[in-house]
Amino acid sequence: xxxxxxxxxxxxxxxxxxxxxxxxxxxxxxxxxxxxxxxxxxxxxxxxxxxxxxxxxxxxxxxxxxxxxxxxxxxxxxxxxxxxxxxxxxxxxxxxxxxxxxxxxxxxxxxxxxxxx
Amino acid sequence: xxxxxxxxxxxxxxxxxxxxxxxxxxxxxxxxxxxxxxxxxxxxxxxxxxxxxxxxxxxxxxxxxxxxxxxxxxxxxxxxxxxxxxxxxxxxxxxxxxxxxxxxxxxxxxxxxxxxxxxxxxxxxxxxxxxxxxxxxxxxxxxxxxxxxxxxxxxxxxxxxxxxxxxxxxxxxxxxxxxxxxxxxxxxxxxxxxxxxxxxxxxxxxxxxxxxxxxxxxxxxxxxxxxxxxxxxxxxxxxxxxxxxxxx
Numbered sequence: 001x002x003x004x005x006x007x008x009x010x011x012x013x014x015x016x017x018x019x020x021x022x023x024x025x026x027x028x029x030x031x032x033x034x035x036x037x038x039x040x041x042x043x044x045x046x047x048x049x050x051x052x053x054x055x056x057x058x059x060x061x062x063x064x065x066x067x068x069x070x071x072x073x074x075x076x077x078x079x080x081x082x083x084x085x086x087x088x089x090x091x092x093x094x095x096x097x098x099x100x101x102x103x104x105x106x107x108x109x110x111x112x113x114x115x116x117x
Numbered sequence: 118x119x120x121x122x123x124x125x126x127x128x129x130x131x132x133x134x135x136x137x138x139x140x141x142x143x144x145x146x147x148x149x150x151x152x153x154x155x156x157x158x159x160x161x162x163x164x165x166x167x168x169x170x171x172x173x174x175x176x177x178x179x180x181x182x183x184x185x186x187x188x189x190x191x192x193x194x195x196x197x198x199x200x201x202x203x204x205x206x207x208x209x210x211x212x213x214x215x216x217x218x219x220x221x222x223x224x225x226x227x228x229x230x231x232x233x234x235x236x237x238x239x240x241x242x243x244x245x246x247x248x249x250x251x252x253x254x255x256x257x258x259x260x261x262x263x264x265x266x267x268x269x270x271x272x273x274x275x276x277x278x279x280x281x282x283x284x285x286x287x288x289x290x291x292x293x294x295x296x297x298x299x300x301x302x303x304x305x306x307x308x309x310x311x312x313x314x315x316x317x318x319x320x321x322x323x324x325x326x327x328x329x330x331x332x333x334x335x336x337x338x339x340x341x342x343x344x345x346x347x348x349x350x351x352x353x354x355x356x357x358x359x360x361x362x363x364x365x
Contacts, residue, residue, distance in 0.1 A: 097364070104361075
């Protein structure tokens with residue numbers, strides 16, 4: 001019985017992995033296109049692409065990182081924080097995401113300074 | 118076997134190449150920060166002066182008034198009124214019995230508390246507003262105090278073993294550090310009504326090695342440099358330039 005369960009689980013994983021690989025592949029194309037348009041200053045289009053990438057593959061930390069940067073550029077600081085935090089949950093040791101998040105926090109703290117009345 | 122080895126080498130090279138040039142790219146961004154206050158009703162701003170104290174080496178009132186005026190002139194759309202700063206310490210003492218007079222020499226936060234009534238004096242600020250054609254009035258307090266902190270700090274030291282090999286080892290040493298704390302409170306008063314519209318406080322500190330002689334005025338400007346962006350973002354929208362890393 002146990003052997004059957006293990007074999008079934010293995011088969012399920014095998015069946016799911018191509019779908020997952022396809023989703024990541026599609027998401028990657030969206031991310032790459034987003035980078036190209038962001039570099040041309042078309043940030044709204046980049047946001048659309050990176051949001052699409054995170055829908056296709058919600059575990060894609062790079063897409064969430066890029067989305068956070070785009071939100072930052074558009075002044076949507078609450079959304080940027082959310083995206084950075086999700087990206088760091090997925091890849092807590094990614095030094096580049098951490099660096100981006102630290103720079104973001106510096107600006108965000110300034111914008112939402114709590115000691116104002 | 119050779120084909121397998123070649124495959125491994127080529128995949129390793131691909132990984133190295135993608136992490137070297139394909140995995141990320143730097144991009145410049147400009148983050149807009151909306152102004153905290155709506156100052157659209159005002160065309161003019163009057164930096165009226167500050168109650169200041171702490172170090173005797175820096176005149177916190179004079180320097181802060183001068184610095185804020187020059188920053189507002191270049192970084193806000195409001196017209197800056199050039200007038201003598203107000204004798205706020207005298208105004209705060211007027212009509213008060215001697216035992217309730219605020220201390221002339223401000224040394225700490227407690228001394229500044231005695232001046233809080235001054236900023237709530239609606240009639241006084243309304244009168245000032247009428248005199249200067251109802252501007253936005255900027256005033257407040259500035260405390261700039263010397264500060265000392267002794268602590269254990271870690272630094273790296275080169276050592277050579279008996280074979281002449283160099284090693285860098287962390288060394289913990291006790292260090293005396295001296296510096297300053299800057300605690301400004303900016304109060305924004307509506308020159309039409311004399312009421313406080315908004316206030317904001319900040320606290321910044323800087324420490325140097327005890328043997329480093331840094332002039333107090335230079336430290337004051339270094340600390341004000343950190344405070345100014347937040348002060349300006351109260352009055353006008355700012356765009357903060359920076360760079361971030363896009364990932365693939």
